Amino acid sequence: MDSVQFESLPREELEAVQLRRLQETCSRVYNLVPHYKESFDKAGIKPEDVKSLKDLSKLPFTIKQDMRDNYPYGLFTVSLDKVVRIHSSSGTTGKPTVVGYTAEDMKSWNEIMGRVYRMAGLNSSDILHNAYGYGLFTGGLGFHSAAEQMGMTVVPSSGGFTSRQLMLMKDYGATVLGSTPTFALHLAEVALKEGYDLKNDFKLRAGVFGAEPVSPGLKEEIEKVWGIQYFETYGLSEIMGPGVSGSCPYSKHLHVAEDHFIPEIIDPETGDPLPYGERGELVFTTITKQAIPLIRYRTKDLTTLFSEPCKCGRTLVRMESIVGRSDDMLIIGGVNVFPSQIEHVIAEVEGLSLNYIIIADKKGRLDKMDLEVEVCDTIELSDDTLMSKIKNELREGIRNHLYVNANVILVANGTLARSEGKAVRVIDKRPG
Ligand SMILES: [Zn+2]
Numbered sequence: 001m002d003s004v005q006f007e008s009l010p011r012e013e014l015e016a017v018q019l020r021r022l023q024e025t026c027s028r029v030y031n032l033v034p035h036y037k038e039s040f041d042k043a044g045i046k047p048e049d050v051k052s053l054k055d056l057s058k059l060p061f062t063i064k065q066d067m068r069d070n071y072p073y074g075l076f077t078v079s080l081d082k083v084v085r086i087h088s089s090s091g092t093t094g095k096p097t098v099v100g101y102t103a104e105d106m107k108s109w110n111e112i113m114g115r116v117y118r119m120a121g122l123n124s125s126d127i128l129h130n131a132y133g134y135g136l137f138t139g140g141l142g143f144h145s146a147a148e149q150m151g152m153t154v155v156p157s158s159g160g161f162t163s164r165q166l167m168l169m170k171d172y173g174a175t176v177l178g179s180t181p182t183f184a185l186h187l188a189e190v191a192l193k194e195g196y197d198l199k200n201d202f203k204l205r206a207g208v209f210g211a212e213p214v215s216p217g218l219k220e221e222i223e224k225v226w227g228i229q230y231f232e233t234y235g236l237s238e239i240m241g242p243g244v245s246g247s248c249p250y251s252k253h254l255h256v257a258e259d260h261f262i263p264e265i266i267d268p269e270t271g272d273p274l275p276y277g278e279r280g281e282l283v284f285t286t287i288t289k290q291a292i293p294l295i296r297y298r299t300k301d302l303t304t305l306f307s308e309p310c311k312c313g314r315t316l317v318r319m320e321s322i323v324g325r326s327d328d329m330l331i332i333g334g335v336n337v338f339p340s341q342i343e344h345v346i347a348e349v350e351g352l353s354l355n356y357i358i359i360a361d362k363k364g365r366l367d368k369m370d371l372e373v374e375v376c377d378t379i380e381l382s383d384d385t386l387m388s389k390i391k392n393e394l395r396e397g398i399r400n401h402l403y404v405n406a407n408v409i410l411v412a413n414g415t416l417a418r419s420e421g422k423a424v425r426v427i428d429k430r431p432g
Contacts, residue, residue: 006259007115007314014315018262019053021287026050026059029293032077035070036295056262056285057273061296067097067238076100076292083291088136089237096136099237100291106145108288109240112257113146113233116246119255119312120206120231122176124151127203129174131165131183132211134158138241139211143178146243152176159183162190170201177207181214181222182423185354188225189418199227208233210242212423213301213322213340216252217347218354232321238297239284245319250311253318260288263319264296265305268326279304281326282319300326302338330360330426332404333367339425342371342406345397351379351390355416361429371398371406377413 006014026047029036039060040046049055067075072095076083083100101109122128128147134140140158147154155172157165166187169177177184184207191198204226209219210233219230234254235242239261245254256263261284265274268281282299302323310318324338331337339358346352352373359370373394375381391408398406417424 025287025293059295062294063298068095071095072098078291087138087237102290104290110146110149113243116233116243119246119248126175127153128176129155129169131179138237142241166191173203175203175205180211181209184222186418204228213324215340215343248312253320255314255316258316276305276307332369335404345401349393359427369406372409374413375410381412
């Protein structure tokens with residue numbers, strides 16, 4: 001069966017394939033990885049007890065700490081002579097997490113990322129300007145090698161050097177941009193400042209974005225300012241890298257490559273599985289990975305899965321764009337707040353840009369939230385009437401949507417620091 005057929009298999013057939021691959025993966029990790037032998041035994045389950053996909057919920061979770069505890073190669077199921085690539089994610093605390101890929105794994109990765117490109121309508125005549133960071137991070141090379149395999153022309157520009165990137169995009173005739181959404185917006189901002197005509201100086205027709213939770217407002221803004229179609233991919237190095245899921249032209253949700261990964265949604269507090277349509281923490285079990293298969297890996301990303309059929313004909317379940325990470329969630333006065341929700345409200349207020357920063361702090365014993373937002377460059381900060389109108393509208397919107405109070409501070413366009421990778425949206429100054 002080729003890769004394309006998997007995308008629209010009847011569910012029963014897909015599930016039969018998943019079960020067989022899950023069973024193989026379970027015996028593989030149980031027999032080859034001491035960590036899994038131990039965690040399966042502790043959970044009182046043997047690989048042969050996995051008789052249906054429902055049994056998945058009996059298997060133990062894997063968490064990032066397990067990867068750190070087995071640093072660097074303790075969770076690998078192949079010897080290093082079979083490994084052709086290493087990636088790792090920077091740990092802000094302690095050791096990074098390391099993943100390896102066999103030649104077979106690279107084939108799977110190119111295949112699923114290739115699907116994302118095809119869903120976006122791209123083909124060998126496209127020119128991809130790849131502004132994802134190259135290096136240990138999976139973004140740059142993940143986008144790169146699948147595009148090259150498809151015969152696209154890849155410009156491996158990596159991050160940074162905004163003005164130079166714009167020159168290359170124009171001169172080399174990029175038709176597709178691969179970057180984080182905030183960098184795409186930053187590129188547009190600089191381009192306008194430097195006098196480019198975004199729609200006529202560039203040949204861009206689509207963008208494949210990922211690696212950050214964003215609001216629908218920011219997506220629309222990028223589509224509008226660049227005059228392109230917004231496509232999205234989701235991925236994480238522990239599971240594979242970009243390409244784990246991707247959006248099609250008919251849905252803003254992302255089809256999951258279920259022939260390679262089984263997604264689940266769990267209650268982040270209790271760990272209990274949640275049904276389709278309910279929001280919770282995304283968990284993945286890899287079922288084709290050779291070098292480092294992971295059982296029920298907790299991503300900490302919050303989303304919802306949908307099983308309704310999609311107009312594109314694919315039968316793969318869809319996940320909503322990541323709402324936030326359980327790590328990024330701020331608790332303000334007992335209320336859960338995600339930066340993407342704040343962003344959504346900002347997008348609805350006229351006169352504001354989507355450059356903002358949330359600062360959580362304490363006032364006495366109470367939580368307080370400052371929200372610094374840049375106004376659009378067409379707006380005068382000295383117009384007091386307009387400023388108080390915008391402030392009120394934003395404060396009201398946040399109170400109505402999120403049930404928290406925000407102290408809104410409007411700042412001039414270009415004041416807040418720009419990120420060339422993942423945007424920093426939150427500063428939490430509260431102790432502990
Ligand atoms: Zn679809």
